[in-house]
Amino acid sequence: MEKFEAHRQRMFGLAYRMLGSAAEAEDVVQDAYLRWQGMEREGIGSPGPWLAKVVTNLCLNRLTSARATRERYVGFWLPDPVATEALGPLETAEQRDSISMAFLVLLERLTPAERAVFVLREAFSYGYREIAGVLDLSEANCRQLHLRARRRVGERPRFDAPGEHRRAIVNRFLAAASGGDLAGLEQVLAADVVAWSDGGGKVTAARRPVTGRDRVVRYVAGVMARFGMVGVEFAHAEVNGQDAFLGRGGDELVTVLVVEVADDRVIGLRAVLNPDKLSHFQ
Template sequence: MGFVTVDPLPDPTAEFEAQRGRLFGIAYRMLGSAAEAEDAVQDAYLRWHAAEREHIDAPGAWLAKVLTNLCLNRLTSARVRREEYVGPWLPEPVRTDTGVLGPLETAEQRDAVSMAMLVMLERLSPPERAVVVLRDAFGYSHREIADVLDWSEANSRQTHRRARLRLASGRPRFEAPAAVRSDLLARFLAAAAEGALDELEALLAGDVVAWSDGGGKVTASTRPVFGRDKVARFLMGLVARFSSGMEFGFAEVNGDAALLGWEGGALTTAAVVEVGAEGIAGVRMVRNPEKLKFLEEQCRELSRNA
């Protein structure tokens, strides 16, 4: 009597870990929060661990579908919280020179994780956001997206087209070389530290905007600041108020150059600078301590491995 050999199923944890990076990248782009993205990925793992894996032909597609639907549920409740948020809401900053969000080798890839784009994605409904992230950031076909969302392929195409039209009304992104961005940031810090208002203004575009996200937990402007003169004075005031005892460093955050401020060994400020054709076009400053935990841990991990 012969015996049929049945190949054992792959180790579930190892199989999931092979997908973790992609899943985190999808979740972060959808939610704009590293902490919530980690929670969504963990929830996906629990569902994966409890699933009858012998009936799952394509683990990657199955996990993407589960994760996307978990994110859609989170986005629905997140919208209520963000409507009650104190001051401007900004995404949680993430270092992108570590590969945690996948390769960012092209302008399009960097744009997909930029602070500006993540804020613009807030204009979209949760399903529109899912389609844009899966299609534009991860190259899913409309057939694959239809499978993830239980839609028709035509519905996916129509939703993507509508979402892209809504996003097109935002400010176009100018892709400055990395050296230019770093130089502008260094000059920006030097001018602010020296109190050189005229030099600081010269680095700013005429229609520059500054946002400051304190979440009601720390001091921050509750409204955006518009225009070269007002932004320069606003930034100068912040530096004068908070720079005593603060150490500064540079990093690539969300695909852009960023200034990091540390006090007593803790990260207290992450200012992400958007460079436009005429100079610094936007400054998005995150000071909410809850939003800085992931970035701080990234920096500590890099220091430990240096």
Template sequence: MDQANRPTPEREEAAREFEQHRPRLFSLAYRMLGSAAEAEDAVQDAYLRWHGAETGQVAAPGPWLNKVLTNLCLTRLTSARARREEYPGTWLPEPVAGAALGPLERAEQREAVSFAVLTMMERLSPPERAAVVLHDAFGYSHREVAGVLDRTEAAARQLYHRGRTRLAAEAPPTGPADAEQAAALLARFLRAAADGDLEQLEELLAAQVVVWTDGGGRARAALRPVHGRTSAARFLAGLFERFTDGVRLELAEANGGPVLLGWEGDALTSVGLLEAGPDGVTAVRILRNPDKLAHYAHRHRPLSQNR
């Protein structure tokens, strides 16, 4: 490295400072974008802004970085919404290992990063999404949210309440009480689907169940959701028959809950998860787009190994 490009002690210290904030910044960006890859890119853009700033003049690095990153995400969301409207078939969020999302001890924390909530977040405007994420996940007051978004406090409060109202209107029914019950339900579902047991599958599914599959044009998947208990059971049994030959199945954790992984050799080829209500499984979401599985593949935490 030539002398002109050699990092100064101040720059090295600034880089170390940024790394202390990186996990929280990724957690924020992922909740904003629903994409691990886009979240990493946004965090890297924030680092470049940090690297170019006069960091000695930044009195509070954490809030400064949160504001920079939030606004980078708002810009990305505007273009992402246009891309997702042209996405081939169903768009689903990327799975992320819980350790990358910060504390998920409480049910509310797990719900906030669930696929159901992240999918519903797509229906919010970017400022509404930012207001909800900053307030609920990071404890920002409405006044602090207003400072990040360059709005008045009243406007920030309105964004938050509008976003929360829209989310509440589409909230899914309450599912299993804890991760152990959810994992047990997933294991029962797996056995029935693998055996092609349509009767048992139908017993596990709610009458209005919906199945979404996301191939992104990169892997075979249904382009439209499959609705209803009978159609869903037949579709899922056929899916397992076609795509699980030579595939190793594994129960693991993602986004604060249990998921089913499909491996072909060392390649992760699918991630499936269930959402349950009082009457059974209300939704099945299956990701097969390889672009969305790469980030998770080396970061998952196994729950158990199917034999």
């Protein structure tokens, strides 16, 4: 048990990047634990590589059905929000960006095999020989899958580094949004800002992205006014490597709003309102 627990957070981080769902990632880690319990430990040289292989292949089994489910999803799909600290040490900007909602949405473009190779290579720095061992493929095939994945993903999102300066920008955004300060919102939003909402058809949410500063200002002002009318209060958190706000009405979490900042401006807003995706924070 102790050896498995030493790898639990890393395995959750791998499964979450593969699936974009915290609940499914936890299920995969639990399935891996059951397989670990049923194995003769003498046959396992090193727990880390063995668990990575088990978790990756469990995720591959789920990805085909997950894609079909997302094709039927009502409105815009966003990954489950997860507290940054739950996803393990993030020592580089690339590792931090690899858990961003923006990046996980891009990974939806990939086939299951491409996604597995890309995540192992880009987020966990696996060599092609290691990836080949995990997926039971040749090194040449893994290189080809990685090249295809990079082309499909395209340019990866880049955000301002975390810290007091970025925190000050997102606090200015919240103050302006909560106070109905349209001029203040205009100052903090980038000209090409985009706002996405995920209600999953279960709560009211914009079903298409809202684009451009003028539209986003009006949209945010309207949404925050509605939240204010029902007593929703916001508290800062770090979610998916970004600054975010947890909106609660009483004891109930009603939204997680991730604020993406680049070049000292808010470039993206991702609001998760689907109650099924908020249980990880309850």
